[in-house]
Amino acid sequence: MTSPIFTLPARAGIGLKPEHVAGLLEARPSLAFVEVHAENYMGAGGPPHRQLATIREVYPLSVHGVGLSLGGDEPLDLDHLEALAGVVERYEPEQVSEHLAWCRIDGHYLNDLLPIPYTDYSLNLICDHIDQTQTRLKRRILIENPAATLSYAESTMRESDFLIAMVKQSGCGLLLDVNNLFVSDSNLAIGAEDYIAALPGEAIGEIHLAGHHLKQIGNAEIRIDDHGSTVAPEVWSLYRDVIARFGRRPTLIEWDTDVPDLEVLLAEARTADRHAEFASLGGHADVFAS
Amino acid sequence: MSSLRELQRAMRDHAFDRGGTSATAAIADVHAFSPAERLGIHRNATLLGLGMALRASFPVTLRLVGEAFFDHMARDFLIAAPPRDPRMSRLGLEFPAFVGGYPAAAGLPYLSDVARLEVAWTHAYHAAEAAPLPPEALLTFPEERLGEVVLTPLPSLRFVASAYPVAAIWHANQPHHPEPEAISLDAGGEMAVVWRPGDTVRVQALGNGAFTFVMALATGQSLDTAWAGALALAPDFQLIPELQALLTARWFSEARLP
Structure with missing residues (x-):
């Protein structure tokens, strides 16, 4: 087996929020890394860049793109790829990632990460786009699995098989979002355990953890990924399974709506580290079941 | 499909x-x-x-x-x-x-201009960095050639002219502002500049002459030409106090002779 590809420390980090910058710089709490959305730093200057430049001197950095639309069936937006390259060149992050999703068609941007059908056609399409991105950025990128509330009748592959083929064909790594996987499994019964067992562990360069909520539609509930609360117990459990199987990985606590105080995020990051340490030592999950 | x-x-x-x-x-x-x-x-x-x-x-x-x-x-x-x-x-x-x-x-009817001011604010917030001119910058030029001086605006600088008191409306309706005082629309229009001299975006209404003067300078006209344009619109336009205001407001990043 080749060595794991992660380039960040294999502990927990947090998403960077403007309201937490002063607190981070003052207390400099121990964090493996911070992660930012690339699109928030595509302006020429201003407070966002001033803050990130200072933070970057203190913490390892992960740049996470949300707008490239790698799964969109049209040519990549070259202006956007250049803007992403600009952010990467400006901050030289340890890690860069994007999504297995589409969010743009005919130049219209949906501000939503929509799943794609898993077919030979879409596999070639996204691999071409990943190749174009990796070539421009001159680095390997990680691709994140979606949080799905729908799937497509024309799909011929399971998502895990698609990811395996995508890694093999494009040379990208994987960003395994365990919350997304749990949400997709809950909504579409894709089989989280088999999914994890099938993944090439050496390709997993980062893990995302976040909260989601349950939405009532008719008589049933659907899970919506919203990054607006603490990590659910079932997601912690899946996270421990992943760590027990593949070893520890850089792990992000994402919290993008109803952003809490920095202390809450730091506590969640410490909790992630405790789960990971426990799982990597072969501990039994019941300790954290409450 | x-x-x-x-x-x-x-x-x-x-x-x-x-x-x-x-x-x-x-x-x-x-x-x-x-x-x-x-x-x-x-x-x-x-x-x-x-x-x-x-x-x-x-x-x-x-x-x-x-x-x-x-x-x-x-x-x-x-x-x-x-x-x-x-x-x-x-x-x-x-x-x-x-x-x-x-x-x-x-x-x-003023709503669109307020939104325009907010677009200018967002532009200024994300604009490229540039150090504003120090207030004494113009003293370095020989007095007889001062009129030829050309200024470079900060990348953040934007102009919003409105038939309504758009800057007053903007200031009175900041999210932290508890109870906005009434603003009379009969007070007439306002010409606002929006810029970011440091970390904070500023919004300020200017008089007719000053607005014309600053906008002319921002488009690359010399001090003399910009002054003449301002005088044509506002005959009482006073160059020296306006120049001082201009330098202390820090709208420009560079001064040079052509």
Whole structure:
């Protein structure tokens, strides 16, 4: 087996929020890394860049793109790829990632990460786009699995098989979002355990953890990924399974709506580290079941 | 569905409420929810997410009309003109023009200009860094050639001219401002400059002569030419105090002789 590809420390980090910058710089709490959305730093200057430049001197950095639309069936937006390259060149992050999703068609941007059908056609399409991105950025990128509330009748592959083929064909790594996987499994019964067992562990360069909520539609509930609360117990459990199987990985606590105080995020990051340490030592999950 | 591109177009049309009902046929009909219900979740995600981003970019416009009205107007805007840039900082560039032509907002004729001021604010917030000129900068030029001096504006500098007191409205309706005092629309129009001399974006109304003067300088005219233009519009325009104001306000980053 080749060595794991992660380039960040294999502990927990947090998403960077403007309201937490002063607190981070003052207390400099121990964090493996911070992660930012690339699109928030595509302006020429201003407070966002001033803050990130200072933070970057203190913490390892992960740049996470949300707008490239790698799964969109049209040519990549070259202006956007250049803007992403600009952010990467400006901050030289340890890690860069994007999504297995589409969010743009005919130049219209949906501000939503929509799943794609898993077919030979879409596999070639996204691999071409990943190749174009990796070539421009001159680095390997990680691709994140979606949080799905729908799937497509024309799909011929399971998502895990698609990811395996995508890694093999494009040379990208994987960003395994365990919350997304749990949400997709809950909504579409894709089989989280088999999914994890099938993944090439050496390709997993980062893990995302976040909260989601349950939405009532008719008589049933659907899970919506919203990054607006603490990590659910079932997601912690899946996270421990992943760590027990593949070893520890850089792990992000994402919290993008109803952003809490920095202390809450730091506590969640410490909790992630405790789960990971426990799982990597072969501990039994019941300790954290409450 | 003939192709992935056609499917994505249909889903786009569905998300922006422009038809796109054919997308439901492509969604797997599994478990508890219908394809239409599953697509509906994505429509909500698109329109609510973009609507929240517009709220964040136009806090004063939002405060002036209230959340319910704003959200309705934002939704109509997004459906009429789906965004073309994933950068949220560029999401509302066409919003002021849309607001200006929005029939339900016709009773608030200043609203479009307030939105325009907020677009200028967002531009200034994200504009490239440049160190403002120190106040003594003009002293370094020989007095007899001072009139030839040309100034370079900060990349953040923007001008918003309005037939309404747009800067006063903006200042009185900041989110932290408890109870805005009444502003008389009869007070006349205002010409505002928006710029970021450091970390904070500033908004300031200028008199007719000063606005003309600063705008002429920003477009590369010399001090002499800009002064003449300002005098033509405002015969009482006083150069020396205006120059001092200009330097202490820090609108410009560089001064040079051509």
